[in-house]
Amino acid sequence: MSEKIALMIKKQTRMLRDRAKERINKHTNWNLQKPVTSWIAEDRLHDEMGYEFTIIFRTCACSWARSDDAGCTMCGYFNDKGPDSILQSQILDQLQYAISKHLKKLDEIQKEGKKTTIKFFSSGSFLDNEEFRPETRIEIIKQVVNLPSIHNILAETRPEFVKEDSLKSLMAVCNEKPLELGIGMESSNDYVREILINKGFSSQNLKDSIKIAHKCGVLVKTYLLLKPPFLNEKTAIRDAVQSIKDAVTWGADSISLNPVNIQAFTLAELLFNHQKYRSPWIYSVISVFQKALTQEILDRVLILCSPSAAGKERGVHNCHDKACNSTWLKIMNEFISTQNMDIIDPKNLPYEECSCWGEYNLFLERSPI
């Protein structure tokens, strides 16, 4: 693999990041007391259907995106970053804002007898001390752990921040509720991850972090990317299938397959704008599951997929037909909520319902993108 190509990808990503920075710097009227967004929605939990309570904090942004390496080629979370001067107290304000906004709903869920996962996203790493001081993290957990219906806690982080001491200090305040770390593994292939995605960590780094987490009694959820820039649909499916198998072997407790969606100021968007990238087909998501999964895996590992911009041009989609997209997204969701292989058994699927199945098959064999 030519180093020059890797450098070109990095350089292009950096250029786009600089453009994003320029735009963010013009931004003045932040409301740093409010998170980027927060919501409650139905979600598949480890053993049953329940809810997710997601809070996306506005922080000083992902360390990797902030660095000279400029972040990943498909990730536009940087666009949600706050000013570098953001205070830890403001982050706690954001938490308060989200809690008070959703408290009523959490109560209702509790009454329903359902469970909720609380998810901390920051478009970066919850365990990065630059984004969240250790005391801030502990304070956040303390404040949410006893909220109604909260059953477990999920926080996202890059693997280099997974350290025994910080995990132990968090576990101490979790009140026996399971803690899970979401790590963007993307692919088990280093070429795909490090060069095409410009992710900046190796498979070994990831495996090490899973070990540390498990040692501390923390679960690990790995995010896998379906169709990173520069892979065509067919190779992308192959890569995702292999990655799921590897993630299972490496010890992931749950795996979330993320079909790429086009985010602003990313290399993926640049390629998309030049018609050199098409976000993956829903057929491909199903096909990855069909090829990678067995009931045995499903018994051990939770498989998830909650794509952004699904059914739209910039997200996972089939043709332009709304009915077609919704049919297939429904099938996908049903599979996720039931974790039942029968749902995606080719025999049971309505392939002939839409003409785009033919188009897809051609696309798969012939298209360079």
Next chain:
Amino acid sequence: MSFRLDILAEDGVARLCSLNNKAMEIKVKTPIAVLPIIDYLLDNDHYAYLLKQQNIVYMTSSPDQTIPISQENHLIFQYSKTNYYTSDLRPEPLLPAQVSENTTHFFSKTCPSSMLHDEFAVEWYTQFFQEIIKEIEEEPQKIEKMNGFGVVMNFHDLRNPDILLNLIESFVSNPLIYNNIVALKIDGLFDKKMDYTSSVDTFLRLKKLFPADLLYIASGLILPYEYAFLINLGFDAIDLSYLLHTGYFGLYYRHEEGMEWVRKLHSIEEFACNCEECDVVRELLTEFSVISDIPSFYTNFALHNLRCGLMEIERVRKNIQRGSLSTYLERKSQLSLLLLSALRHIQKNYPSIFNSTQSLNKETSLPCTTPLSYHNPNVEQYRQKLRHNVEPRPNTKICIFLPCSMGKPYSKSKSHRNFIKIIKNAAKKWYKYISEVIITSPLGIVPREIEEVFPAAHYDISVTGDWDAEELQLTSREIVDWIKKLPHNVKIIAYLHGGYQKAFELAMQIIESEEKSTITYSIPSNIDEFSDAIIHSLEELTKQETSGRIGDSLSNEEQSIKMIADFQFGTGAGTALIGSAARFLQSRNDNIKTINGFESHGKLQLGRYLRSSGHITLNYQGGERLSEQPGIAVTLNTADISGTTIFKPGIEHVDEGLCAGDECVILGPNSEYLGVGSLVVRSETYSRMRRGAVVKIRKLKKEGE
């Protein structure tokens, strides 16, 4: 195991080849259609039927795709198509573990994002080429077993495709590549219709870097109406994948009109096509009210489009076989601005590639219906040969210019029979001192003696009388050149009217301004004046003493063959061939005249003249007489030859300018005469081919002779 490509014939740059696979005894003739194997469609009867057609090559997208259908009679092109690396950043192997007996493997690497910028593409290709070479070096025995491979070059979205040429040049110059490459698939080069002419330039430059005995496959966003043009550029195969795609996008191919959105077609009447797919749709339309309600309609249209592509390839094949590709192309370009400008582009910028490669050993009709025909390669080649090779009869005393006729050869037409009668009546025994020259467009002029040669007896023009400025200019140029070749004291009579007369008068003006002297000529306005003009001129002549020059003793028929030989082989060939006399024997079917020398009581066969093409084929003795004629020799590196064909390795040199189908003399290493034959490929192709047939032998020196 791959195929071996044999060039069977060429028409200009276009050609007919056969792909031979020894192991499976498969033979496919180009131009071929490359058809993708789509698993999804294999259950479809119509698709399965199309796959059984002849001259089709299957294409699989990756080594892991299996072909569940019978494939005994078909070659398979298989693409490595990967851009995947292992975790330690090593490329995934491009070569498959095993290649079946009828499969050609193509090195291919998708670079979906070369457009990132051209610099990126250059880097990508540098890497790709290195990987190919490395893999071949590491597994030489595999390459041997594969018996040649293909390479896919993707020009998709390069802003400047030329930036790859240097890279490609050094890649091909590696002997491992040069010696083993059998096919080149060119992807995406002709996608951007805005840059079509520069794509043509790139392709012609690219072709120079590769051996000539290579299969060229055109691929990308190309539609059937472009096929003839691309094949004329030298492509041998067309990848039809795009036609399937278009169907699934909802596009319907209509001849000459390109694609049309299916959703805009509503009524049955709009399906002018009679293919089976359209039949199905027409039938279903009685059941469903709108096309889009028919469940299978995308597949129907995809297959209809595919059929259009297959049919077009067949049409192009027929035209190459007949030698009428250029005419076909002119007709096609009347309906497409893209083709029109592309054709003008090559006419204007590449005369040496497209015109001087035209063989005139043809007998097809040549309709000249558009201004494009003024520069039809056959026409250009004719003018070129006439200008360089043919001199007026040396005994010419009177040169009469006449208008052309609809019927060909002219002398068979009513008007010309009449002209000849008048001239003969007026000239009597002096007839042989009169030479007749026919003025016509777009050929310019046709001396009566060579009126049977292609394309003089084969072209056709729709309207006569109205001449445009370009025709006048082209024709007058030819008249000027001919008159300048005439002896000084020749009398000129121009029995012309309309455009002919205009062209002639323009020629006179040109001569006057170029030569700074006036020429006397007469333009009789009716038959009586015409006859009088001849008689008057003769009276003046008979007063002067006519000297007995060499040409004097030759009959008109001898003069004619002499000039035809000059036209075909170059100045002086006629004299060398028939010397002071020859005899002609008419064959029973009237089409063939045997040319005999006077030696051995007129039984020495020199060659045969075919009236239908105006072409001379040489016998052993005829060739011997021409063995010193410049520009028609193939020199071998050994005198030890046998069989019917001479192949590349046995040849030292092929004279420049020889075209496929041309007669040639075969010389040994010391330029000694060995025999005669005809060329399978033109000299330029010979110099760039690695193996294959170059000359078909007609007659060789017999043992002991």
